Amino acid sequence: MKNLVIICFLVLVSCKTSQPTNSVLVNDVVMQQSENCPKSGTCLLELIPNKSLNFKTDEFGNVYPVIDDGTKTLFKYSFTKNPISDTEDSNYTEIVYAELDLTKDLQLQNETLKEIKMHYGRLCFCKGESGYFPVSKGVFNLTKTAPNLVKIDVNFIIKKVPQIVSEIHETVSLKSTTSN
Secondary structure, three states: OOHHHEEEEEEEEHHOOOOOOEEEEOOEEEEEEEOOOOOOEEEEEEEEEEEEEEEEEEOOOOOOEEEEEEEEEEEEEEEEEEEOOOOOOOEEEEEEEEOOOOOOOOOEHHHHHHHHHOOEEEEEEEEOOOOEEEOOEEEEEEEEOOOOOEEEEEEEEEOOOOOOOOOEEEEEEEEOOOOO
């Protein structure tokens, strides 16, 4: 009987939802370094409340994001590749944007990704292969696993340009350590 109690206790402890330990709340913006990042750079996830996300096109046909005050939460995931030493113009960044309502779970796929204005940005000195692109092939799942904890799973593909980041798997605490 004693062994059964110990086994039950171990099972309960091992099933505990993992709490992200590396997220910080700064001026209501949740920022979290990603542990699921390609080894060639660093990744940062940001959840920015009370924002609106729109994409505009300049006179050359290039798409760019415009962030205004609004009622949604802006999801921003950025991958910054480590620069090549002694090489000019080696800066390389990939960004994924989406406009979310964190009060409800989301399960979006392919064309329904338009509902959250999901875009992928590739910013580099890559002639003809940089810019922002709407994501229309992939999935975006957001699940509240606890009152202040959300699990985000994203998997997508952009066929127009090469990409390094195609998956995002993060658990984010909405009430994190406060930093000023």
